[in-house]
Amino acid sequence: MTDTAQRLAEIRGGLPPRRHNARTIAALTGNPGCTRRAVLDSAGVDKPKLAERVGFPARFGQSRFAITRGNAFEARVKADGGVELLRLVARRLGVPLPAAASWTDLGGDEDRPERSRAALTAPGDGAALYDHPLLGLDVAGRRVYLEPDLVAARLGGRFHVVEIKSFPVIDGQADPAKVSAAAIQSAVYVLALRELLTAEGRDPDLVSPEVVLVCPRDFTNQPVASLLDVRRQLLVLRRQLDRIARIDDLLAAVPAGFTVDPTAEPATLRTALSTVPARYAPDCLAACELAYFCRHEARGHTAGLGRPVREALGGVAGIDEVLALATGERAPDPEQVEAAALLRAAARLRADALAGDPA
Secondary structure, eight states, rough: OOOOHHHHHHHHOOOOOOOOOOOHHGGGGGGOHHHHHHHHHHHTTOHHHHHHHOOOOOOOOOOOHHHHHHHHHHHHHHHHHHHHHHHHHHEEEEEEEESSOEEEEOOOSSHHHHHHHHHHHHHHOEEEEEOOOEEEEEEEEEEEOOOOOSEEEEEEEEEEEEEEEEEEEBTTTTHHHHHHHHHHHHHHHHHHHHHHHTTTTOOOOGGEEEEEEEBTTTTTTOEEEEEEEEEHHHHHHHHHHHHOHHHHHHTSOTTTTTTOTTTHHHHHHHHTTTTOOOOOGGGGGTTTTTTTHHHHHHTTBBGGOOOOHHHHHHTTBBBHHHHHHHTTOOOOOOGGHHHHHOOOOHHHHHHHHHHHHOO
16 A cells, blocks of 8 residues: 555544445535535545534435435436437437447446446447446545446537436426536546547547536426536646646645544544635535535634635635724725625625614
């Protein structure tokens, strides 16, 4: 075991690393400036269990009803060898509907990586649909195998990742947050498929950056397809994967004795976590299992109000400082002059608004 691997094992408390999946890899891009998250993810720490241990359990996840509904919708879309799915994808891509297309289910437990590699890199450019491919990606020096419940569609000589989601498209619009999450998760699959082709000497650009998203239309079970361009998400994903691959650089910012050994007392774990810099923002609540702990830690600080506030008030870390500068109770330091002027202007506007309020 290398020194780095030994250090990461010590951070985990000697436990085996937790396996990544497409959702956890996609979540890495949500807050790329957070050293705490990058270190814990690089070490393979089980963050959900850690969050429970420190007294701030995560509060997100799918309900059983949503999972059941999603499975039923997926089965409907993939029925009859993907006939309707092929029609949806071809129409959305603007290519002629092929007279026939092969359907290959790569699921099962035996030799899936090799079967997926052989099927997806085989010569030929005929229309084909590949269900449940097993794709690999290197994350923090470890090979992670992704088990996507999706289809890789080959039409017109190019691959398109097809994501089937159960959230509805109502009057042509879907929940922006859910679409955004689907885009970054799809980018994980696009990157993994491109790396597979590259390893086999094939052109990675054969995998299109345009993902086909299939969702229910309105309040029915009828599927509708749309295109997501994930080029921006691919750039962010590559940057973050490169960052956590340089784990030695990350560990340089971590105290030598830092560990989240699950046998430690909750208070000890909370103290240990506070020694590694975090970059909390409200949108962490939807993506990071430790977000509620970090939010509690950020109380009284401008960081807890979100990135726009933190950036606008650069150099002003505490809420008490904000109020004192806004009322003129204290003079700003040189690096706080611009923020102080902004705060005083905001305070005047608030006072004028309240003075004009008949209540």
